[in-house]
Amino acid sequence: MNSKIKILIVAPSMRNFGGQSIQAKNLIDAFKNDETFDLELVENDPTTFLQIKYLRTLAKSVKFWLKLIKKIPKSDLVHVSSAAKSGYLVATIPPFIISKLFRKPVLLHYHSGELEEHIKKWKMTSLPVMRRFEQVVVPSEFLAKIFADFGIRAEIIANFVDLNKFKFRTRNPLRPFFLSNRNFEEHYNVADVLRAFQIISQKFPQAKLIVVGSGKKEQELKNLATELKLKEVEFVGKVTNEQMASYYDRADIYLNASLVDNMPVSLIESFACGLPVVSYATGGINFMIENRKTGILIPKGDYKALAKAAIELLEDNHLAQQIIENARIEAKRYEPVGIIKKWRKIYGQMLSLPTASSSEAKPF
16 A cells, blocks of 8 residues: 655644644644545644743744754655744745755645735745745635735635534524634734723623633733723633634624734634624635625724624624524535645645545545
Protein backbone atom coordinates (compact mmCIF):
# COMPACT_ATOMS: atom_id res chain seq x y z
CA MET A 1 0.00 0.00 0.00
CA ASN A 2 1.37 3.42 -0.96
CA SER A 3 2.06 5.86 1.85
CA LYS A 4 -0.25 8.81 2.20
CA ILE A 5 0.46 12.23 0.75
CA LYS A 6 1.72 14.41 3.60
CA ILE A 7 0.33 17.92 3.92
CA LEU A 8 1.74 20.21 6.55
CA ILE A 9 -0.73 22.75 7.97
CA VAL A 10 1.03 25.77 9.49
CA ALA A 11 -1.46 27.61 11.71
CA PRO A 12 -2.10 28.90 15.23
CA SER A 13 -2.77 26.39 17.99
CA MET A 14 -6.10 26.11 19.78
CA ARG A 15 -4.42 27.86 22.72
CA ASN A 16 -4.96 31.03 20.68
CA PHE A 17 -8.61 30.29 20.07
CA GLY A 18 -9.79 32.05 16.92
CA GLY A 19 -10.89 31.64 13.33
CA GLN A 20 -7.58 30.38 11.96
CA SER A 21 -6.98 27.85 14.71
CA ILE A 22 -10.55 26.53 14.51
CA GLN A 23 -10.40 26.12 10.72
CA ALA A 24 -7.02 24.37 10.90
CA LYS A 25 -8.33 21.94 13.52
CA ASN A 26 -11.54 21.36 11.56
CA LEU A 27 -9.58 20.59 8.42
CA ILE A 28 -7.23 18.17 10.16
CA ASP A 29 -10.15 16.44 11.89
CA ALA A 30 -12.06 16.14 8.62
CA PHE A 31 -9.11 14.36 6.93
CA LYS A 32 -8.30 12.15 9.93
CA ASN A 33 -9.52 8.93 8.29
CA ASP A 34 -8.69 9.86 4.71
CA GLU A 35 -7.10 7.21 2.52
CA THR A 36 -5.01 9.62 0.44
CA PHE A 37 -4.01 12.69 2.45
CA ASP A 38 -2.36 12.88 5.85
CA LEU A 39 -2.62 16.35 7.41
CA GLU A 40 -0.35 17.44 10.26
CA LEU A 41 -0.26 20.69 12.20
CA VAL A 42 2.81 22.77 12.91
CA GLU A 43 1.89 25.47 15.42
CA ASN A 44 3.10 28.93 14.46
CA ASP A 45 2.78 29.98 18.13
CA PRO A 46 4.87 27.40 20.04
CA THR A 47 5.10 27.56 23.82
CA THR A 48 8.25 28.47 25.75
CA PHE A 49 9.17 28.53 29.42
CA LEU A 50 10.78 31.98 29.15
CA GLN A 51 8.89 34.91 30.69
CA ILE A 52 11.05 37.85 29.59
CA LYS A 53 9.20 39.50 26.70
CA TYR A 54 11.87 39.78 23.99
CA LEU A 55 13.65 36.57 24.93
CA ARG A 56 10.31 34.76 24.86
CA THR A 57 9.62 36.08 21.34
CA LEU A 58 13.08 35.06 20.16
CA ALA A 59 12.74 31.59 21.69
CA LYS A 60 9.36 31.07 20.03
CA SER A 61 10.75 32.14 16.64
CA VAL A 62 13.74 29.82 16.89
CA LYS A 63 11.53 26.92 17.96
CA PHE A 64 9.14 27.60 15.08
CA TRP A 65 11.91 27.76 12.46
CA LEU A 66 13.53 24.55 13.75
CA LYS A 67 10.21 22.73 13.62
CA LEU A 68 9.65 23.88 10.05
CA ILE A 69 13.14 22.80 9.01
CA LYS A 70 12.45 19.37 10.47
CA LYS A 71 8.95 18.88 9.08
CA ILE A 72 8.85 20.59 5.66
CA PRO A 73 11.41 18.30 3.92
CA LYS A 74 9.26 15.29 4.89
CA SER A 75 6.08 16.86 3.53
CA ASP A 76 4.65 16.84 0.02
CA LEU A 77 2.79 20.16 0.31
CA VAL A 78 2.77 23.05 2.78
CA HIS A 79 -0.51 24.81 3.61
CA VAL A 80 0.12 28.11 5.41
CA SER A 81 -2.71 29.81 7.29
CA SER A 82 -2.06 33.54 7.31
CA ALA A 83 -3.08 36.68 9.11
CA ALA A 84 -2.00 40.21 8.14
CA LYS A 85 0.86 42.59 8.90
CA SER A 86 3.25 41.48 11.68
CA GLY A 87 1.47 38.13 12.02
CA TYR A 88 2.13 37.55 8.32
CA LEU A 89 5.79 38.46 8.76
CA VAL A 90 6.53 36.12 11.68
CA ALA A 91 4.19 33.22 10.87
CA THR A 92 3.82 33.16 7.05
CA ILE A 93 7.20 34.25 5.67
CA PRO A 94 9.23 31.52 7.48
CA PRO A 95 7.30 28.51 6.08
CA PHE A 96 7.29 30.18 2.67
CA ILE A 97 11.09 30.57 2.67
CA ILE A 98 11.77 27.05 3.94
CA SER A 99 9.27 25.51 1.50
CA LYS A 100 11.04 27.23 -1.37
CA LEU A 101 14.46 26.09 -0.10
CA PHE A 102 13.28 22.48 -0.11
CA ARG A 103 11.29 22.91 -3.34
CA LYS A 104 7.96 22.06 -1.79
CA PRO A 105 4.72 23.49 -3.21
CA VAL A 106 3.28 26.01 -0.78
CA LEU A 107 -0.26 27.36 -0.44
CA LEU A 108 -1.24 30.69 1.11
CA HIS A 109 -4.53 30.44 3.01
CA TYR A 110 -5.22 34.10 3.79
CA HIS A 111 -7.85 35.01 6.39
CA SER A 112 -7.54 38.64 7.44
CA GLY A 113 -10.02 41.38 6.57
CA GLU A 114 -7.05 43.78 6.70
CA LEU A 115 -5.73 42.50 3.35
CA GLU A 116 -5.94 45.77 1.40
CA GLU A 117 -4.19 47.80 4.10
CA HIS A 118 -1.62 45.02 4.50
CA ILE A 119 -0.73 45.06 0.80
CA LYS A 120 -0.52 48.84 0.62
CA LYS A 121 1.58 49.34 3.74
CA TRP A 122 3.80 46.24 3.71
CA LYS A 123 5.10 46.65 0.17
CA MET A 124 8.32 44.68 0.55
CA THR A 125 6.84 41.50 2.00
CA SER A 126 3.24 41.40 0.81
CA LEU A 127 2.67 41.27 -2.97
CA PRO A 128 6.22 40.19 -3.95
CA VAL A 129 5.91 37.14 -1.70
CA MET A 130 2.20 36.44 -2.25
CA ARG A 131 2.78 36.18 -6.00
CA ARG A 132 5.30 33.37 -5.44
CA PHE A 133 2.93 31.03 -3.65
CA GLU A 134 1.77 28.27 -5.99
CA GLN A 135 -1.80 28.77 -4.83
CA VAL A 136 -3.74 31.40 -2.89
CA VAL A 137 -6.96 30.42 -1.11
CA VAL A 138 -9.34 32.74 0.72
CA PRO A 139 -12.59 32.03 2.57
CA SER A 140 -14.66 34.82 1.00
CA GLU A 141 -15.51 36.67 -2.19
CA PHE A 142 -14.54 39.84 -0.32
CA LEU A 143 -10.86 38.82 -0.10
CA ALA A 144 -10.85 37.27 -3.58
CA LYS A 145 -11.91 40.62 -5.07
CA ILE A 146 -9.16 42.49 -3.23
CA PHE A 147 -6.54 40.01 -4.43
CA ALA A 148 -7.91 40.34 -7.98
CA ASP A 149 -7.52 44.12 -7.78
CA PHE A 150 -3.81 43.53 -7.19
CA GLY A 151 -3.46 40.98 -9.98
CA ILE A 152 -3.57 37.77 -7.92
CA ARG A 153 -6.12 35.04 -8.55
CA ALA A 154 -7.42 33.53 -5.33
CA GLU A 155 -9.57 30.42 -5.03
CA ILE A 156 -12.56 30.78 -2.71
CA ILE A 157 -13.08 27.98 -0.19
CA ALA A 158 -15.40 29.02 2.61
CA ASN A 159 -14.79 28.42 6.28
CA PHE A 160 -16.77 25.45 7.47
CA VAL A 161 -18.56 24.47 10.63
CA ASP A 162 -19.49 21.11 12.11
CA LEU A 163 -23.16 21.91 12.57
CA ASN A 164 -23.63 18.78 14.68
CA LYS A 165 -21.86 20.59 17.52
CA PHE A 166 -24.45 23.36 17.60
CA LYS A 167 -28.08 22.85 18.58
CA PHE A 168 -30.82 24.80 16.88
CA ARG A 169 -33.34 26.17 19.37
CA THR A 170 -36.67 27.76 18.46
CA ARG A 171 -36.79 31.33 19.74
CA ASN A 172 -40.40 32.40 19.34
CA PRO A 173 -40.79 35.04 20.56
CA LEU A 174 -37.29 36.39 21.08
CA ARG A 175 -36.15 37.34 24.55
CA PRO A 176 -33.85 40.37 25.06
CA PHE A 177 -30.89 38.07 25.78
CA PHE A 178 -27.82 38.98 23.73
CA LEU A 179 -24.44 37.43 22.92
CA SER A 180 -21.08 38.82 21.80
CA ASN A 181 -18.10 36.47 21.40
CA ARG A 182 -15.44 38.47 19.57
CA ASN A 183 -12.02 38.83 21.19
CA PHE A 184 -11.15 42.03 23.00
CA GLU A 185 -9.06 43.67 20.30
CA GLU A 186 -9.41 47.14 18.77
CA HIS A 187 -10.79 45.99 15.43
CA TYR A 188 -13.47 43.76 16.96
CA ASN A 189 -14.88 46.83 18.73
CA VAL A 190 -16.83 45.12 21.50
CA ALA A 191 -17.16 48.59 23.05
CA ASP A 192 -19.91 49.45 20.54
CA VAL A 193 -21.81 46.32 21.54
CA LEU A 194 -21.79 47.61 25.13
CA ARG A 195 -22.94 51.06 23.97
CA ALA A 196 -25.75 49.55 21.91
CA PHE A 197 -26.77 47.34 24.84
CA GLN A 198 -27.12 50.38 27.10
CA ILE A 199 -29.71 51.81 24.67
CA ILE A 200 -31.50 48.45 24.45
CA SER A 201 -31.58 48.21 28.26
CA GLN A 202 -33.39 51.52 28.53
CA LYS A 203 -36.33 50.02 26.61
CA PHE A 204 -35.97 46.48 27.98
CA PRO A 205 -34.74 46.70 31.60
CA GLN A 206 -34.71 42.88 31.82
CA ALA A 207 -32.23 42.63 28.92
CA LYS A 208 -29.05 40.58 29.44
CA LEU A 209 -25.75 40.49 27.55
CA ILE A 210 -23.23 37.64 27.63
CA VAL A 211 -19.73 38.73 26.57
CA VAL A 212 -17.37 35.88 25.69
CA GLY A 213 -13.75 36.62 24.88
CA SER A 214 -10.38 37.85 26.06
CA GLY A 215 -7.67 40.20 24.89
CA LYS A 216 -5.80 43.45 25.43
CA LYS A 217 -8.96 45.55 25.82
CA GLU A 218 -10.49 43.46 28.60
CA GLN A 219 -10.06 45.89 31.49
CA GLU A 220 -10.99 48.83 29.27
CA LEU A 221 -14.23 47.10 28.29
CA LYS A 222 -15.08 46.23 31.89
CA ASN A 223 -14.45 49.85 32.86
CA LEU A 224 -16.75 50.99 30.05
CA ALA A 225 -19.50 48.65 31.26
CA THR A 226 -19.18 50.25 34.69
CA GLU A 227 -19.26 53.77 33.23
CA LEU A 228 -22.39 52.91 31.25
CA LYS A 229 -23.95 51.49 34.44
CA LEU A 230 -24.66 48.16 32.80
CA LYS A 231 -25.88 45.76 35.46
CA GLU A 232 -26.89 42.79 33.32
CA VAL A 233 -23.61 42.19 31.49
CA GLU A 234 -21.77 38.91 32.13
CA PHE A 235 -18.10 38.74 31.13
CA VAL A 236 -17.32 35.02 30.99
CA GLY A 237 -13.73 35.21 29.66
CA LYS A 238 -12.09 32.84 27.26
CA VAL A 239 -13.92 29.58 26.52
CA THR A 240 -13.17 26.50 24.44
CA ASN A 241 -14.80 25.73 21.12
CA GLU A 242 -16.73 22.91 22.81
CA GLN A 243 -18.04 25.22 25.56
CA MET A 244 -19.17 27.87 23.10
CA ALA A 245 -22.29 25.96 22.06
CA SER A 246 -23.84 26.41 25.51
CA TYR A 247 -23.48 30.21 25.30
CA TYR A 248 -25.23 30.32 21.94
CA ASP A 249 -28.03 28.29 23.51
CA ARG A 250 -28.43 30.77 26.38
CA ALA A 251 -28.83 33.81 24.09
CA ASP A 252 -31.51 34.89 21.61
CA ILE A 253 -29.81 37.61 19.51
CA TYR A 254 -26.18 37.93 18.35
CA LEU A 255 -24.56 41.39 18.23
CA ASN A 256 -21.39 42.19 16.27
CA ALA A 257 -19.69 45.57 15.89
CA SER A 258 -16.36 44.66 14.27
CA LEU A 259 -14.59 47.36 12.27
CA VAL A 260 -12.40 44.95 10.27
CA ASP A 261 -13.61 41.47 9.37
CA ASN A 262 -13.65 38.72 6.79
CA MET A 263 -15.78 35.61 7.43
CA PRO A 264 -16.37 35.21 11.17
CA VAL A 265 -17.29 31.63 12.01
CA SER A 266 -19.33 32.93 14.95
CA LEU A 267 -21.92 34.30 12.51
CA ILE A 268 -22.29 30.90 10.83
CA GLU A 269 -22.61 29.26 14.24
CA SER A 270 -25.30 31.79 15.18
CA PHE A 271 -27.18 30.97 11.97
CA ALA A 272 -27.08 27.28 12.88
CA CYS A 273 -28.20 27.82 16.48
CA GLY A 274 -31.17 30.06 15.66
CA LEU A 275 -29.78 33.41 16.82
CA PRO A 276 -30.63 36.26 14.43
CA VAL A 277 -27.53 38.36 13.77
CA VAL A 278 -27.34 42.14 13.96
CA SER A 279 -23.95 43.30 12.69
CA TYR A 280 -21.99 46.18 11.27
CA ALA A 281 -21.67 45.81 7.49
CA THR A 282 -17.94 45.22 7.66
CA GLY A 283 -15.72 43.65 4.99
CA GLY A 284 -16.66 40.07 4.20
CA ILE A 285 -19.76 40.19 6.41
CA ASN A 286 -21.48 42.00 3.54
CA PHE A 287 -21.05 38.80 1.51
CA MET A 288 -22.27 36.53 4.32
CA ILE A 289 -25.48 38.32 5.27
CA GLU A 290 -28.28 39.46 2.98
CA ASN A 291 -29.72 42.44 4.80
CA ARG A 292 -33.11 41.80 6.42
CA LYS A 293 -33.18 38.30 4.96
CA THR A 294 -30.44 36.33 6.78
CA GLY A 295 -29.58 39.05 9.30
CA ILE A 296 -29.59 42.81 9.75
CA LEU A 297 -26.66 44.91 8.56
CA ILE A 298 -25.86 48.30 10.05
CA PRO A 299 -23.48 51.00 8.71
CA LYS A 300 -20.12 50.55 10.40
CA GLY A 301 -19.69 52.67 13.52
CA ASP A 302 -23.37 53.43 14.17
CA TYR A 303 -24.00 51.73 17.52
CA LYS A 304 -27.32 53.59 17.90
CA ALA A 305 -28.56 51.92 14.71
CA LEU A 306 -27.24 48.60 16.02
CA ALA A 307 -29.43 49.03 19.11
CA LYS A 308 -32.41 50.16 17.02
CA ALA A 309 -32.20 47.05 14.81
CA ALA A 310 -32.00 44.75 17.84
CA ILE A 311 -35.07 46.43 19.31
CA GLU A 312 -36.88 46.02 15.99
CA LEU A 313 -36.26 42.26 16.09
CA LEU A 314 -37.70 42.08 19.58
CA GLU A 315 -40.79 44.02 18.50
CA ASP A 316 -41.32 42.49 15.05
CA ASN A 317 -41.62 38.75 15.61
CA HIS A 318 -42.53 38.05 11.96
CA LEU A 319 -39.30 39.64 10.73
CA ALA A 320 -37.29 37.85 13.43
CA GLN A 321 -38.70 34.42 12.54
CA GLN A 322 -38.12 34.95 8.81
CA ILE A 323 -34.48 35.87 9.45
CA ILE A 324 -33.98 32.90 11.76
CA GLU A 325 -35.34 30.43 9.20
CA ASN A 326 -33.45 31.94 6.25
CA ALA A 327 -30.22 31.96 8.25
CA ARG A 328 -30.73 28.32 9.26
CA ILE A 329 -30.92 27.40 5.57
CA GLU A 330 -27.87 29.58 4.83
CA ALA A 331 -25.82 27.76 7.48
CA LYS A 332 -26.03 24.54 5.46
CA ARG A 333 -23.77 26.13 2.83
CA TYR A 334 -20.94 25.86 5.34
CA GLU A 335 -21.23 22.15 6.13
CA PRO A 336 -17.96 20.22 5.74
CA VAL A 337 -18.63 17.73 2.95
CA GLY A 338 -18.75 20.09 -0.04
CA ILE A 339 -15.96 22.28 1.28
CA ILE A 340 -13.66 19.30 1.90
CA LYS A 341 -14.16 18.26 -1.73
CA LYS A 342 -12.79 21.65 -2.77
CA TRP A 343 -9.71 21.18 -0.58
CA ARG A 344 -9.13 17.75 -2.07
CA LYS A 345 -9.29 19.26 -5.55
CA ILE A 346 -6.83 22.06 -4.68
CA TYR A 347 -4.34 19.64 -3.11
CA GLY A 348 -4.63 17.31 -6.07
CA GLN A 349 -4.05 20.10 -8.59
CA MET A 350 -1.03 21.45 -6.72
CA LEU A 351 0.54 18.00 -6.58
CA SER A 352 -0.36 17.21 -10.22
CA LEU A 353 -2.32 14.13 -9.24
CA PRO A 354 -4.09 12.53 -12.24
CA THR A 355 -7.45 13.14 -10.52
CA ALA A 356 -8.48 13.94 -6.99
CA SER A 357 -8.71 10.66 -5.09
CA SER A 358 -12.10 9.00 -5.19
CA SER A 359 -11.94 8.40 -1.43
CA GLU A 360 -13.84 10.93 0.64
CA ALA A 361 -12.72 12.54 3.84
CA LYS A 362 -15.02 11.60 6.68
CA PRO A 363 -16.15 14.90 8.21
CA PHE A 364 -15.55 14.83 11.95
